[in-house]
Amino acid sequence: MAVLPIITFPNAVLRQRARKVREIDKPLLRLAHDMIDTMHANYGVGLAANQVGVLKRVIVIQLPEEEEPRIYINPEIVVREGEREVEEGCLSVPGYIGTITRSILVRFRALDSTSKLVRLKADGLLAQALEHEVDHLNGVLYIDHLKSHEALRELPPPGAEDAAEPKEAATEVHAV
Secondary structure, eight states: OOOOOOOOTTOGGGGSOOBOOOOOOHHHHHHHHHHHHHHHHTTOSEEEGGGGTOOBSEEEEOOTTOSSOEEEEEEEEEEEEOOEEEEEEETTEEEEEEEEEEOSEEEEEEEOTTSOEEEEEEEHHHHHHHHHHHHHHTTOOGGGGOSSGGGEEEOOOTTOOOTTSOOOOOOOOOBO
16 A cells, blocks of 8 residues: 655645545545555554545544554544543644544444444544544544634654653643
């Protein structure tokens, strides 16, 4: 497969709504597998097709503890329950994180790579990733959920640690 270039903000394709997939064929599955390779190469948890410049309703997700990536076609969040604040980053907004509100629990449905209908109830990081990627397909970025622009914080470049300051407990933030 192949690692595709990731589209970054402010590219207009990130603001466009992806189109429903009508047929799950070999080119679509090749795209999904290329998206998985791209997600892995960039240490992401999820990726939406419009992040690689394709306006089709396809997402891929792989949580850190999972052995196999998930491919979801025409995904949708059916129900959202509760609210929680989370730290979030995005492969299309590199170098930044922000605190936003996501659901505690989501009910989700999509087709898998074999055209089988998948329904699931998710919480934690999976719920967050599903909401994040479905937002992408609708032209919404996590930065749109920030309460203020000050809530967006720049990450230090990799390896740029100040040795004079003691390290604090790490907060787990995933680029989804």
